[in-house]
Amino acid sequence: MATIKLTIEYEGTAYAGWQQQPNHPTIQGVLEEALAKITHQHLAIIGAGRTDSGVHALGQVASFQTHKSLANAQWAPALNRYLPKDISVISSEQVPNDFHARFSAKGKMYEYRMTLRPFRPALDRHRTWHFPYPLDTDVMRQAISQFLGTHDFTSFRGQRSQTINPICTISHLSLHSESLSLLIRIEGDRFLKQMVRSIVGTLVEVGQHKRNGNTIEEILESKNRRAAGRTAPPHGLYLTQVLY
Secondary structure, rough: OEEEEEEEEEOOOOOOOOOOOOOOOOOHHHHHHHHHHOOOOOOOOOOOOOOOOEEEEEEEEEEEEEEEOOOOHHHHHHHHHHOOEEEEEEEEEEEEEOOOOOOOOOOEEEEEEOOOOOOOOOOOOOOOEEOOOOOOOHHHHHHHHHEEEEEEEEEEEOOOOOOOHHHEEEEEEEEEEEEOOOEEEEEEOOOOOHHHHHHHHHHHHHHOOOHHHHHHHHHHHHHHHOOOOOOOHHHHHHEEEEEE
């Protein structure tokens, strides 16, 4: 029995997220179908994170176990032969059998991309949040420090989340702006459902002066989702790296 680790890149536009769902196309489902064509059996693929519908990945990690004899590096090209063009396995390697793509992870890194211009983008309309209004990036940066550290992020958790433990540690959060774009990077040990998008939506409201940036600590302490800002659209979010 061999355990194979995959690193995967995908555009999530056409999919109902990572996790397998009946009657809906998902990243996991498409990967398992491709794997079945190689191994001639159904094997479960475990993902490091359950990205939502419309969310993209540059460095999603998944793992599976198999008895099939195939050179470790050959799993990536073999899978890509059967995958659609919006999903690509960029590397494959054998790892110890106790490796688990989700539970072995020590952290994740995400990016959120925004386009700041009056006219909507045509080419990147499914890969960036078009925001045509002015943002005060200085006050957004001032608010960032309040998210850092270990907190109860209940106020930034999406509805119908099945996660029991709301405690997460954010080790990095930064904002990079150019004339027509905004990039938010965040790293943490774990993330709740829609947590990154809720943080982005709240920072955007701070940048619009609709919300005082000094109230982030109060929002966290309230443990009330309605106290925080909007949930940013999914198509601006990218899972960039899983840390082990």
